[in-house]
Amino acid sequence: MSKIAVVYWSGTGNTEAMANLIADGIKEAGAEVEVATSDCFGIDDVDNYEKIVLGCPSMGDEELEDSEFEPMYSSIKPKLNGKKVALFGSYGWGECDWMRDWESDAKDAGAVLISDEGLTVNETPEGEACDACKEYGKKIAQA
Ligand SMILES: Cc1cc2nc3c(=O)[nH]c(=O)nc-3n(C[C@H](O)[C@H](O)[C@H](O)COP(=O)(O)O)c2cc1C
Numbered sequence: 001m002s003k004i005a006v007v008y009w010s011g012t013g014n015t016e017a018m019a020n021l022i023a024d025g026i027k028e029a030g031a032e033v034e035v036a037t038s039d040c041f042g043i044d045d046v047d048n049y050e051k052i053v054l055g056c057p058s059m060g061d062e063e064l065e066d067s068e069f070e071p072m073y074s075s076i077k078p079k080l081n082g083k084k085v086a087l088f089g090s091y092g093w094g095e096c097d098w099m100r101d102w103e104s105d106a107k108d109a110g111a112v113l114i115s116d117e118g119l120t121v122n123e124t125p126e127g128e129a130c131d132a133c134k135e136y137g138k139k140i141a142q143a
Pocket residue numbers: 009010011012013014015016057058059060061062063090091092093094095096122123124
């Protein structure tokens with residue numbers, strides 16, 4: 001099975017925790033995964049992976065984090081056409097509008113979303129949310 005990249009930005013560690021749990025699920029399903037922060041990933045890396053899993057919390061006003069993650073995402077977008085992509089991120093007080101907008105944007109770029117709805121977790125993943133992250137990883141591995 002080909003490699004999967006999990007690429008994320010996290011300010012206070014919640015999306016990072018999701019990234020690591022999703023990677024655990026991918027590994028448990030028998031696939032190879034590499035986890036990287038968004039500052040260590042760029043357009044030249046995309047072709048090295050069969051699937052790209054992108055994680056960013058809701059920042060600004062229901063937006064992707066705009067200093068590191070969004071520029072990286074915009075730069076790789078031309079290469080997401082036809083690529084299997086999964087989205088995830090943590091949020092606080094909102095209603096996940098940032099994720100709905102992100103799903104639409106990725107689809108418009110031609111990404112093949114492994115799950116129509118990206119995985120969202122309120123603040124720190126605990127209990128059932130940890131299980132949901134691992135299950136998401138398994139689903140990604142099997143897609
Ligand atoms: C500057 C800033 C803006 C935020 N904006 C939103 C928002 O618009 N909607 C929301 O639901 N949560 C918002 N949050 C809450 C974060 O999404 C939430 O705390 C999340 O768990 C942070 O994930 P992280 O630990 O991976 O950085 C914001 C947090 C910060 C610091």
